[in-house]
Amino acid sequence: MKNGKLQVAVVGCGGIANQKHFPALKSQEDKCDIAAFCDIKPERAQKACSEYGAENAKVYTDYRELLKDPEIDVVHVCTPNVSHCPITIAAFEAGKHVLCEKPMAATTEDAQKMMDAWKKSGKKFTIGYQNRFRPDAQMLKRTCEEGKLGEIYFAKAHAVRRRAVPTWGVFPDKSQQGGGPLIDIGTHALDITLWCMDNYKPVSVMGSVFEKLGHLPEAAEGNMFGPWDPETYEVEDSAFGYIKMENGATIFLEAAWALNVKDSREAATTLCGTKAGAEMVGGMSQQSYDLVINETTGGVLTEEHISDSGSIAFFEGASGGTDASKECRQWLDAILNDTEPLVRPEQAFTVTQILDAIYRSAREGREIRLS
Ligand SMILES: NC(=O)c1ccc[n+]([C@@H]2O[C@H](COP(=O)([O-])OP(=O)(O)OC[C@H]3O[C@@H](n4cnc5c(N)ncnc54)[C@H](O)[C@@H]3O)[C@@H](O)[C@H]2O)c1
Secondary structure, eight states: OBTTBEEEEEEOOSHHIIIIIHHHHHTTTTTEEEEEEEOSSHHHHHHHHHHHOOTTOEEESOHHHHTTOTTOOEEEEOSOGGGHHHHHHHHHHTTOEEEEOSSSOSSHHHHHHHHHHHHHHTOOEEEOOGGGGSHHHHHHHHHHHTTTTOSEEEEEEEEEOSBOOOOSTTTTOHHHHSSSHIIIIIHHHHHHHHHHHTOOOEEEEEEEEEOSSTTOGGGGTTOTTSOOOTTTOOSOSEEEEEEEETTSOEEEEEEESBOSOSOOEEEEEEEEESSOEEEEEOOTTOSSOEEEEEEEETTEEEEEEEEOOOOOOOBTTBOOHHHHHHHHHHHHHHHHHTOOOSSOHHHHHHHHHHHHHHHHHHHHTSOEEOO
């Protein structure tokens, strides 16, 4: 703490740092300073420092040097997926609180190491699932908590884009990201679904993973972000999971950056309960989410539409600023007041565990049992 404010460092000054973290942290200037910037590309850290840095903010190219600074209280990890584990562990060992971008890790093994380091540290830990802060997500969560849906026994987690393969950064690079749309956007849809169901006990997972369109030059035409390079495309283009929970509830997860469907739907869930159902309809190019509650009123089947301006954020060319400041404020308050962050590490761990099991099931051609 310096002058009563948390000193925050951001590691990785690329897309998500610029679109979400820097503006959000800046909006919480009464609670924090952005005191250090780190990127292996020094010009990125330098540029961010001059735009968002507090007085005397420092610039680094090696996160290990940054972590030696005793004045830093909080580290935001905004690097490609595979590096989340070593950077987060090093930050806990240096005694910092950590907000790590989603997904927690590329594998369950890495996620477990992060959980162990967190528990040893006694510090706060959260993962960047900002979609939970969308007004429609908050409303759906409340609806579920009030029991309006009854027992939720079937759900669909939607993360399907017709053609929106990210063409910047290292997204199609398996060695740095660990996978494609499943780990990138499937992670948000599954997080929302498990959180609304409040069910974190998966027992078995079946998965199918496809590399069908990514290598086809003709499929890359019409991509929202411009054509991708089929030669360097290394990850799946779509993946599907069938997840059974301990209480018998079942979730179907669909994730695609490219799939020949009519409608795109992202960071969304469909929940089916004994009393009513709920569907989030939105994502990608749509600016708002429509939340629909399906029920029976006076013997008639009804649909209640709850619209709001909640927008999914944070891909090139589109962002929804309000969600990010809510996420950031709740996180900083959790540190300052010693309370729980909304996104708890155990919950994000289960998301990574399920995604990893879908990849494994597809590789090994069998059902994966989880304990
Ligand atoms: N919450 C969301 O909705 C959301 C959206 C986009 C990305 N993300 C996540 O954020 C992370 C980064 O994605 P991005 O789109 O910003 O990628 P990006 O490629 O635009 O930025 C990553 C930055 O990290 C830097 N970097 C790489 N290794 C580093 C290291 N060891 N030390 C310091 N800097 C390093 C790169 O040079 C780059 O500037 C990913 O894990 C991604 O899943 C989350």
